[in-house]
Amino acid sequence: MSTSAATTDAPRSFGVFKPVGHVVISFPEAGQAARAGQAMAEFGLPDGAVRHYSDQEMLRQIDEDIAHASPIASVGQEMNLVLAHRALAAKGYHWLVVRVANDEQAVQVAKAARACGAERAQHYGHFIIEELIERPGDIAQVAESPDRGLDAQTPSGKETEAAQLKKDPR
Numbered sequence: 001m002s003t004s005a006a007t008t009d010a011p012r013s014f015g016v017f018k019p020v021g022h023v024v025i026s027f028p029e030a031g032q033a034a035r036a037g038q039a040m041a042e043f044g045l046p047d048g049a050v051r052h053y054s055d056q057e058m059l060r061q062i063d064e065d066i067a068h069a070s071p072i073a074s075v076g077q078e079m080n081l082v083l084a085h086r087a088l089a090a091k092g093y094h095w096l097v098v099r100v101a102n103d104e105q106a107v108q109v110a111k112a113a114r115a116c117g118a119e120r121a122q123h124y125g126h127f128i129i130e131e132l133i134e135r136p137g138d139i140a141q142v143a144e145s146p147d148r149g150l151d152a153q154t155p156s157g158k159e160t161e162a163a164q165l166k167k168d169p170r
Contacts, residue, residue, distance in 0.1 A: 018078050023106050025096045025113045025121045026088050032117035033094035039112045049099040058089035
């Protein structure tokens with residue numbers, strides 16, 4: 001069973017959201033996140049392992065993180081991920097943050113989430129953040145850096161475009 005998350009107890013690194021040992025999953029609609037949260041119960045996860053963030057909760061958390069982030073957060077991709085998550089949350093995306101025991105469980109969680117409509121699932125490790133859902137039609141990743149930001153694998157390279165294409169397919 002998923003629970004709604006309080007923004008004050010979210011895991012952080014250098015002042016920004018970085019839940020090591022978790023899979024962060026984005027869904028275009030709240031109902032998809034709710035269904036995925038229910039599906040996670042089948043994995044025997046401990047109580048409190050699945051946290052739900054509404055679009056508004058994620059926006060509040062991100063804005064707080066940005067206001068208090070250490071300059072060190074911009075050295076890696078943490079700040080770029082935070083900004084990509086903000087772009088999705090601003091489009092109404094909802095989130096599950098799932099604590100996992102290992103890589104194998106992370107893959108299982110991502111598969112279940114994808115079956116419920118998840119668009120992104122990132123497994124946060126200490127040194128690497130792995131994308132677990134390949135989106136159909138993605139453009140090959142070119143480059144990303146702290147200065148360039150994340151390569152969203154869209155024509156513009158921006159995550160907002162990925163969200164718009166999903167919500168308004170043409």
